[in-house]
Amino acid sequence: MGVERRLVVEGGPSQAAVAFPVEPVALRDLAQRAGLGFADVVALADIPSTTLNRLWKDPDWTTRSTGTALQQLVDVVPVLSTYLEGRGFTSRVEHCLRIIEAAGIVVRLPQRVDRAQLAALSNALGVAAAIASGRTADLTRRLSLGWSLGHDQFIDAVFATGPDSLFSDDGSMLAGVSGMWLAAPRATSVSDMVGNGVLAHKTAKYGAAEKDLSPDSPQDIRDIRSAFVRRSLTIGGMLRDGDLEIVKRYQREVETNPVVARNESWSLLTFGSGQRLPVDFSLPTVTPRVYAGVVRDVATLNDAYLLYLVTTALPTLWAATGLPPASLRRRLATALDDRLFSGVADRRLRGEVFALLRALED
Numbered sequence: 001m002g003v004e005r006r007l008v009v010e011g012g013p014s015q016a017a018v019a020f021p022v023e024p025v026a027l028r029d030l031a032q033r034a035g036l037g038f039a040d041v042v043a044l045a046d047i048p049s050t051t052l053n054r055l056w057k058d059p060d061w062t063t064r065s066t067g068t069a070l071q072q073l074v075d076v077v078p079v080l081s082t083y084l085e086g087r088g089f090t091s092r093v094e095h096c097l098r099i100i101e102a103a104g105i106v107v108r109l110p111q112r113v114d115r116a117q118l119a120a121l122s123n124a125l126g127v128a129a130a131i132a133s134g135r136t137a138d139l140t141r142r143l144s145l146g147w148s149l150g151h152d153q154f155i156d157a158v159f160a161t162g163p164d165s166l167f168s169d170d171g172s173m174l175a176g177v178s179g180m181w182l183a184a185p186r187a188t189s190v191s192d193m194v195g196n197g198v199l200a201h202k203t204a205k206y207g208a209a210e211k212d213l214s215p216d217s218p219q220d221i222r223d224i225r226s227a228f229v230r231r232s233l234t235i236g237g238m239l240r241d242g243d244l245e246i247v248k249r250y251q252r253e254v255e256t257n258p259v260v261a262r263n264e265s266w267s268l269l270t271f272g273s274g275q276r277l278p279v280d281f282s283l284p285t286v287t288p289r290v291y292a293g294v295v296r297d298v299a300t301l302n303d304a305y306l307l308y309l310v311t312t313a314l315p316t317l318w319a320a321t322g323l324p325p326a327s328l329r330r331r332l333a334t335a336l337d338d339r340l341f342s343g344v345a346d347r348r349l350r351g352e353v354f355a356l357l358r359a360l361e362d
Helices: 027-033 038-045 049-056 067-076 080-102 115-133 136-145 149-159 172-183 190-205 224-241 244-256 258-273 288-300 303-321 326-342 347-361
Strands: 007-010 018-020 112-114
Touching: 027 038, 027 049, 038 049, 038 067, 067 080, 080 115, 112 115, 115 136, 115 149, 115 172, 136 190, 149 172, 149 190, 149 288, 172 190, 190 224, 224 244, 224 258, 224 303, 244 258, 244 303, 258 288, 258 303, 288 303, 288 326, 303 347, 326 347
Parallel strands: 007 112
Antiparallel strands: 007 018
């Protein structure tokens, strides 16, 4: 399949490690692992013996089971839930891998992932398959699904180079996606907007997008869709270049354009909260997950992004939603103190961090 190593999935209720790919296993063998025989399953699942006999020795039994029968079996054979999850993941991933392999690209699966990360990894491989096959609509749909903190590291791995990449031939996905970003239609739905914005962000972050790709100049931004794409490009540029002037320029846009400011709060909350995208662009509820993401970013991202957080992102969010509870303020203040202690060379940035710390104490 063009995969360099197997993947072990960890975690979940049983804490059992499951190796990918999960090969088809006969229902009989799965039941025996749980100490159950044919008569036991018939009695416990209340399934006719003729129905179970049809499935019992067939490795592809899942494709021949009705939804009702499948649920009855899952209820009485404990190992089936993990097996079905693994088979579903295997089926989705192998479909994507066939498409990627056909494009001559070798995939480097991580050696281990948590069970909670399965959907994110599967979706990231779907992103890569859409790029490899040139399906722009599928690409933007999958990128929209990946608009969350939990998915972001895997979406990054599609476009990254070096050891962080999911692929052995560095730059192949960037080369494939650059033309797709330029050809992407203007967004018509919230999902389209987010997918196109993530596409813009990743091409900017990993070097394939020029700085003037935004379709609108700052003064022409009159709707949140244009603001979202511009923010995506800007954040990508911050992370790529570490240029503090990019941050100050964007801060001025947020302070002078209410649409840009509204989008800034909306983007932070939808990305960080894990809630469904509101189609009316209303602001989602602030959750501790939002601040968990901010704390992580304070500790790990570059000085330009830190400046963006303390001068633009957090003040704008607080203007829209109010300050967070005291416990979250203390957690954020600790993260900022730790970042200062680890060394911040730019005097202006240190001053902005101290100013935000004072605001947190008031």
